[in-house]
Amino acid sequence: MHLLNQLTTSFQQLFQADPLLICSPGRVNLIGEHTDYNEGFVLPAAIDKAIYLAVGPRTDHELHVVAHDLNKTFQGSLAHLEPTHTWADYILGVVAQMRLAGYDFPGFNCIFSGTIPMGAGLSSSAALENGVGFALNELFGLGLDRIDLLKLSQRAENEFVGAKVGIMDMFASMMGKADNVIKLDCRSLEYTYAPLQMDGISIVLCDSQVKHSLVTSEYNTRRAECEAGVRFLQTFYPEIKSLRDVTMEMLDQHLRDTEPLIYRRCAYVVQENARLLAGVEALEANDIAAFGQLMYGSHEGLSKNYEVSCPELDILVDIARTHPGVFGARMMGGGFGGCTINLVREEALDSFTELITKQYKAQTAKDTYLHVCKIQNGTGIIKNQ
Structure with missing residues (x-):
């Protein structure tokens, strides 16, 4: 090398x-x-x-x-x-x-x-x-x-x-x-x-070319918001240690109407844990299509509830949704830029690359660079x- x-x-x-x-x-x-x-x-x-x-x-x-x-x-x-x-x-x-x-x-x-x-x-x-x-x-x-x-x-x-x-x-x-x-x-x-x-399926990263200048400050803020939600719920459920112990029923009953911002942050985390456990089951069953849909759900939560996406990442995911060779896509990492991760059929790599580079440039005036990864x-x- x-x-x-x-x-x-x-x-x-x-x-x-x-x-x-x-x-x-x-x-x-x-x-x-x-x-x-x-x-x-x-x-x-x-x-x-x-x-x-x-x-x-x-x-x-x-x-x-x-x-x-x-x-x-x-x-x-x-x-x-x-x-x-x-x-x-x-x-x-x-x-x-x-x-x-x-x-x-x-x-x-x-x-x-x-x-x-x-x-x-x-x-x-x-x-x-x-x-x-x-x-x-x-x-x-x-x-x-x-x-x-x-x-x-x-x-x-x-x-x-x-x-x-x-x-x-x-x-x-x-x-x-x-x-x-x-x-x-x-x-x-x-x-x-x-x-x-995932024989015949590639892990493809699409780089938004947006650098996450907000990520450290906003990362710490999100963590503090989650911790605030846990402290609030502990007044009702002293046994709670973290959002790992929280259910949507708890959030709906105690946070949804009183602390809407904290509710959205906590709801995303609770739902994401559920998505991951469902995703593991899908992978064990070799159901990549079901796993891909959970990835789209993850991105929706990150963008709307946790608010750590950005317009460019949302555009990359929206473009990926339109390609029949893509199983799933979502933003990955801390947020506010960086990459989306996509599961793409290997035979569709060329057409996916062409679609996403052209459409992303047209919608953002930015280039995207694709990285095919191996584990x-x-x-x-x-x-x-």
């Missing part, structure tokens, strides 16, 4: 050493959006778009990091890890969390690059965080398992970067398995792999030189 050769050569020239090479993938989520931080269910998979890292140890308690694609460098001391409000925070946050957890190491060098389209909602940040944690664990024999590492990545983003994200992105990137989706219970972290029986294994070593 040309990119790996570039990273290896750059690392050797800059640090006069051979690197450890790590691949840390992005993820798709077939259904179950914004349910993870509400202790619900998700159905993600790791994909063949990834962050690649070349790493090696230092002995002076410093870290030297090169963002190859950005042509930017960060140098700092392990003794002074403060947020920079730049890309470096995704790396510094993992280092800070490791040190808070009592894991010590004498510094490291890192050059990273990637094939994950930035701003497309494919979790490049989780991939980078996982890659850094995995690399440090390997370099210094820290003895952390994969679950430990992905939890560190989540804490890094929650507490250092300041985005109150759930566990799904990190889990999918770290724990992915080729040709399988992960049914993950975000409350217990119990998970099962389910073979993705791959999670974060791991490429080779140890």
Whole structure:
């Protein structure tokens, strides 16, 4: 792979050493959006778009990091890890969390690059965080398992970067398995792999080319709105811990007329959990048509009730609905831009590509770029030189 050769050569020239090479993938989520931080269910998979890292140890308690694609460098001391409000925070946050957890190491060098389209909602940040944690664990024999590492990545983003994200992105990137989706219970972290029986069907991402500038602030707002709904319902049902425990009957009785905005947010999450469980049954029955209809329902809820879509994402889904070779489509990720995920018959790929690129350009004056994804294994070593 040309990119790996570039990273290896750059690392050797800059640090006069051979690197450890790590691949840390992005993820798709077939259904179950914004349910993870509400202790619900998700159905993600790791994909063949990834962050690649070349790493090696230092002995002076410093870290030297090169963002190859950005042509930017960060140098700092392990003794002074403060947020920079730049890309470096995704790396510094993992280092800070490791040190808070009592894991010590004498510094490291890192050059990273990637094939994950930035701003497309494919979790490049989780991939980078996982890659850094995995690399440090390997370099210094820290003895952390994969679950430990992905939890560190989540804490890094929650507490250092300041985005109150759930566990799904990190889990999918770290724990992915080729040709399988992960049914993950975000409350217990119990998970099962389910073979993705989609012969003749492609996972196609349509990039809206809209970058989600609102996503961090609005993400935190949605989380707060969900938590407000739970607190309100706890006055009637003290046993409730999260929206995972809530039913539509509870919402209809206590929130629909008194708190209409909070009601819509909570209703979406409760309904999305139900859609996901129905979707798993559809996949197990190899009923892709039924699963696709649930994807459309998911998008409707995200757009109308949770209000994290945008006109461009809605247009992409509306166009996809008109093509007979498409089983289902919805926005994916935090929202306010990024990609839609589409299940498309392989023989319809060319006509789907032509339709969506022409129609999207006509309706938005923007281009869309399509990415056909394959499901791959999670974060791991490429080779140890």
